[in-house]
Amino acid sequence: MDEHKNLQVWKKSMDLAVKAYTVTKSFPKAEASGLTGRIWKAAVAIPCHIVEGSERRSDREFIDCLYAGLGAAVELETLFLISARLKYLEKEDGLFDELVVIRKMLISLIKSIQKKNR
Numbered sequence: 186m187d188e189h190k191n192l193q194v195w196k197k198s199m200d201l202a203v204k205a206y207t208v209t210k211s212f213p214k215a216e217a218s219g220l221t222g223r224i225w226k227a228a229v230a231i232p233c234h235i236v237e238g239s240e241r242r243s244d245r246e247f248i249d250c251l252y253a254g255l256g257a258a259v260e261l262e263t264l265f266l267i268s269a270r271l272k273y274l275e276k277e278d279g280l281f282d283e284l285v286v287i288r289k290m291l292i293s294l295i296k297s298i299q300k301k302n303r
Contacts, residue, residue: 189239194290198231198254201283205261208280212273220273224264230257231287244298251298255291258284 189195205228209221231254238250262284268274 189236192235192239192294194287194294195232195235195239197283197287197290198235198258201280201287202228202232204280204283208274208278212268216273220264220268220271224261224268227257227261227264230254231261235291244302248295248298251291251295255288255295258288258291262288 205224209216209224212221234250234254234257238247238254241247241250262281265274265280265284269276274280
């Protein structure tokens with residue numbers, strides 16, 4: 186119980202979710218039900234999938250949830266790229282770099298769990 190709170194990838198994804206909410210405050214109001222909402226959903230999905238997986242009964246289920254979190258991370262990257270093309274975000278703001286780190290951490294955690302089960 187609460188083991189997810191010890192995972193650095195969960196901590197970093199929580200921080201990124203908060204930053205995603207903060208940075209989208211400057212987006213046009215017309216994006217509230219479009220791009221902004223999708224960014225919020227994808228950003229929040231990453232730590233939520235980690236938590237969900239950590240509470241599952243098997244490592245296989247945990248890995249499945251981590252892959253879902255990885256999918257949300259890729260979706261979030263795409264949404265950030267669209268936002269950058271629309272000039273709502275700057276690539277230099279660090280969000281992209283943080284997302285790369287989180288993706289690498291998720292992949293490492295998946296490989297670690299898989300290796301443990303061999």
